[in-house]
Amino acid sequence: MVKNWALAIGINQYDFLQPLKYAKRDAKLIxxxxxNEAGFDRVFWFSDESPDLGSEPTRPYRANLLRLxxxxxxxxxxEAGDNFWFFFSGYGMVDANQDYLMPSDGDPEDIENTAISISDLTECLNRCGADNIVLILDACRRQHKNSGEGIGRHTQTIARQTGVISILSCSPDEYSYEIDALQKGVFTHALLEGLGTQGQCAxxxxxxQYLGFRVPQLAYHYQKARQTPHIIAEPIKSRLILAPKHATKHDISKxxxxxxxxxxxxxxxxxxxxxxxxNAAASSSDIDAVKEIERIAQLRVEACATQKQLTPQIPSLNGSPLHENRKYALHSNLDGRSCNQSLGLGRIPTAKHQQKSTLARPDIAINDLNSERGIDYKPLHDLLAAGxxxxxxRETLAVMLKIAGREKQGWLNIEAINQFPETDLYTIDQLWLKFSNGRFGFSVQKQIWESVGGQTDADYETWCKFCDRVGWRVxxxxxxxxxxxxxxxxxxxxxxxxATVNLLTVWRGWVVGLFSCLVGFSALALRLGKSH
Structure with missing residues (x-):
């Protein structure tokens, strides 16, 4: 079960800075x-009037925050799949090109020793074990126009280095506004809308997209200067589902x-x-996702076991093997990652290896209808000949499922595709090529796939381009x-x-069914050779 924890901090009263109006309320609303609405497992709240945590005070002084x-x-x-959210509403300041959050006792004359640096904060947050950290900062506020640029540039750099999703209320040269009519900050108002039922941003x-439109709109409506929020996230993290109850099938498919x-x-x-x-985004447990989790977990165990077998055991002085010697530990010397991080499906070659591959193409005459699995291709031959x-x-799908032993499932997974016999693939492809005068066939799809930039690591946009070309998307x-x-x-x-488009109806309407098969078919098409 995915866990969500959060820490919300909002500060109105400062010892050395002018008070803010609604930062405390912003944190309370978050x-x-x-x-209440998102159902988080645990939420810590630090503000001017927040209750103590047992015997621990929660007034947002630097010592209290650092202690927590x-x-x-x-x-x-x-654990993996969990999320930790950090929200701060208050003052942020820059010192020696470093971004800092100002606690209640933060001194602008001694920022380094009285504030909390974003660098230290993100390093600390990353130790929680969650693979997803969300840092939300509504802190670009200055006491007067000559205070210099606000925080943001350094935070953006750290976000790109650490992978922490960082959501900033405005650009460094802008101001984050508080609105009396809203009784809260412009950014927090839009954020609550976006995560709630109005925006439904999963x-x-x-x-x-929502904040980029809504925050400037609110600032303009209340006659304030432009305020432009920014989100820094790796491409793959930008598609993570943070609010499962608002997730659409399109979100899940991505x-x-x-x-x-x-x-x-x-x-x-x-x-x-x-x-x-x-699985967490599903309204109930997703059987397919659970099976994939179990299968991949087993693959990781097998991959690590294989690596251990490949690692030479060099005897030490006391006769025990030195498994951890970096000179001999193959998985440590590759790229600094553990075997759990770097190993996967060994059957699928990388693009580099595929380019060098010289797999022989079976020399099959069209009338031979050869099969490694004893398949009778006469029915397919006759149907194609008759147009x-x-x-x-349909017959093509039927024979492919029979070859793969997946007639009951009705669709091909990656493992089945990677193990599909080359002879049968070639026979099917040649039949389609012959009777369509070169218009249809896996090898034709392969050429189109490569022409739009398709590789084994292609993205969703490339897949869309391919489907536009072959007419599966209009x-x-x-x-x-x-x-x-x-x-x-x-x-x-x-x-x-x-074998691909039919999955739109067979596999709960999710486009991922097409994409996963395309990845496999792309690999299979490459095995046909470079020319026909």
Whole structure:
């Protein structure tokens, strides 16, 4: 079960700075939202009037905040798939090009020794064990116009270095406004809308779009200067689902695509984390996601076991093997990552290896209809010869499922695709090529896939370009199988299609079904060789 913890800090009263009006209330509203609406497991609240945590005071003085951070983050308490949120509303200042958050007793004349640096804060937050940290700062406020640039530039750099999702209320040269009519800050008002029922922003990507529109709109409405929020997040984290109850099938499909890509790219740790999030986003336990989590976990165990077997055991002075000697530990010398981070599906070659591959293409005459699994291709041959494209496409799916032993499931997974016999793939491809005069076939799809930049690590946009070219997507709308064009005027590469497009209806309407098969079919097409 995914855990969500948060720490919300809001400061109105400062010892050395002018008071703010609504920072305390902003933090309180965020705390209530996380606890009541979002259902977070635990939310810490530090403000001018927050209640003590047992015997520990929560007034946001520097010593109190550091004590909490040191005690709470002394060792990991969260796991992969979990989220930790940090919200701060108050003053932020820059000293020696470093960003700092000002506690109640922060002194602008001695920022380094009385404030909390963003560098130290993010380092501390990353120790919690969660693979997703969300840092939300409404702190770009200055006492007067000559105070210099606000925080943001250094924070953005740290975010890119550490992978922490950072949400900033405005640009460094702008001001974060408080509005009397709203009784809160402009940014916090828009943030609560975006995460709540009005914006229904389930992902960082959608929240970024909402805030980018709503915050400037509110500032303009209340006759303030422009205020432009910024979100810094890695591409894959921008698609993470942070608010599962607002997640759409499209949100989930993007996450599944990322999980498939991570596995293909041999990053099993990331793939497992993403499938955990897919399962968490489902209204009830997602059986498919659970199976993927279990399968990938087993692959990681097997991968590490394989690495241990490959690691030479050099005897030490006392006769015991030196497994941890970096000179001989192969998984340590590769790129500094552990075997859990760097190993994955060994069957899928990297793009570099694929370019060098010289897999022999089976020399099969079209009338031989060869099969490594004893498949009778005469029915497919006759349907294609008669121009019965729909029936031939269905027959193609049927024989492929039979070869893979997945007739009951009705679809091909990556493992089945990677183990698909080359001889049968070539026979199917040659039949389609011959009777369509070179318009249809896996090798035709392969050429189109490569022409739009398709590789094993291609992204969602590349997949969309491919589907636009072969006619599986029209005007940005995904076609169901019944909508395809079953005649010779269909777009080039339109068939075979049942093994992919049919998944839109078979596998709960999620586009990831197409993408995962495309990754596999792309790998299979490469095995046909460079020319026909």
């Amino acid at each position: 705390q209530e939202f996380f606890r 951070l040191q005690q709470l983050f002394a060792k990991p308490f969260m 992902t960082v990507e959608r929240l970024n 996450l599944q695509i990322d999980a498939v890509q991570a596995e293909v790219s041999q990053n099993l740790e990331l793939a497992e984390q993403l499938w955990i999030r897919v 019965e494209w729909k029936q031939a496409d 005007n940005q709308n995904w076609l169901f199988y019944s909508d395809l064009s079953f005649d010779t005027d269909a777009p080039k590469g339109h068939f075979p299609a049942a």
